[in-house]
Amino acid sequence: MKLTDAQLQEFDREGYLFFPGCFAKEEADLLREEAHAIFAMDREEVWREKSGVARTAFAAHTYNEAYRRLGRHPRLITPVEQILGGRLYMHQFKINAKAAFDGEVWQWHQDYGTWKADDDMPEPRAMNIAVFLDDVTAANGPLLFIPQSHKLGALEAGHDLETTSYPLWTLDRETVRKLAEQGGCVAPTGPAGSVLMFHSCLVHASPPNISPFDRTIVYLSLCETGNHIRRFKRKEWIAHRDFTPIDPLSDDCLTELARARQGQRAAE
Numbered sequence: 001m002k003l004t005d006a007q008l009q010e011f012d013r014e015g016y017l018f019f020p021g022c023f024a025k026e027e028a029d030l031l032r033e034e035a036h037a038i039f040a041m042d043r044e045e046v047w048r049e050k051s052g053v054a055r056t057a058f059a060a061h062t063y064n065e066a067y068r069r070l071g072r073h074p075r076l077i078t079p080v081e082q083i084l085g086g087r088l089y090m091h092q093f094k095i096n097a098k099a100a101f102d103g104e105v106w107q108w109h110q111d112y113g114t115w116k117a118d119d120d121m122p123e124p125r126a127m128n129i130a131v132f133l134d135d136v137t138a139a140n141g142p143l144l145f146i147p148q149s150h151k152l153g154a155l156e157a158g159h160d161l162e163t164t165s166y167p168l169w170t171l172d173r174e175t176v177r178k179l180a181e182q183g184g185c186v187a188p189t190g191p192a193g194s195v196l197m198f199h200s201c202l203v204h205a206s207p208p209n210i211s212p213f214d215r216t217i218v219y220l221s222l223c224e225t226g227n228h229i230r231r232f233k234r235k236e237w238i239a240h241r242d243f244t245p246i247d248p249l250s251d252d253c254l255t256e257l258a259r260a261r262q263g264q265r266a267a268e
Contacts, residue, residue: 001019001079002078008082011083015198018188019197022193023075023131026258028192031133034066038057045058045237051102058093059237061093067218072247072253074248075195075251076131076222077246085224086125089245091115091121091126093221098208098216100213101211102209103141103208103209105206105207109204109205110157113157115221119229124201127199127221128196128222130198131217132196132217135190137213141207143187144204145186145198146183149203155171225245
């Protein structure tokens with residue numbers, strides 16, 4: 001998947017791109033099924049809400065074959081290489097489960113704010129890709145973006161250690177209000193398999209999910225290899241230390257695995 005000049009200009013202007021239905025239902029179904037199996041595991045990489053339901057599963061690409069393939073998928077790697085202008089490594093990989101009824105808030109923040117403060121990433125030559133595993137609607141806690149906020153670079157933030165189970169460098173309300181007055185606020189929604197690509201300085205958040213519908217999203221945080229982190233205080237499965245460039249797999253790598261799994265079930 002190669003971005004057009006118009007898409008590159010849109011990303012530069014707005015700070016994000018949205019691709020509804022980028023992955024087929026068969027591919028999204030496989031990833032969702034694997035995510036539920038991971039959330040049921042008793043692993044240190046799986047963080048939970050105060051209620052006990054899964055909130056985030058880190059580094060699934062290191063212990064699950066479907067997510068290993070997703071982490072090398074050309075539909076995700078190729079366009080980010082275009083935008084960042086170089087080879088990539090995986091800085092962070094997580095599956096965020098905003099569970100029905102119990103999914104908690106993610107406060108207003110910039111991802112680069114945390115990567116800079118905690119990991120000493122030199123520059124914001126990194127970005128996120130979000131892959132929807134469930135249909136994301138206005139009701140089940142969609143991502144909220146403030147378009148064009150990435151143009152301001154890293155903003156002053158405070159370290160929130162109390163609001164949720166996950167520590168985050170967050171922005172104060174007045175800053176968010178001023179940014180939204182300038183750029184507005186959007187909430188891209190779409191079917192499972194949709195993809196969001198967004199700049200690491202784009203200000204974003206998501207509300208609690210009190211609906212009866214799950215909202216699970218996979219995030220690949222991809223960094224240009226020469227911009228790798230310099231500080232290693234966080235656990236390796238949160239902020240990776242393998243800076244080897246990612247070699248993409250074939251475009252049908254997930255479809256191939258999904259059909260192999262279907263064949264195994266039929267034979268059982």
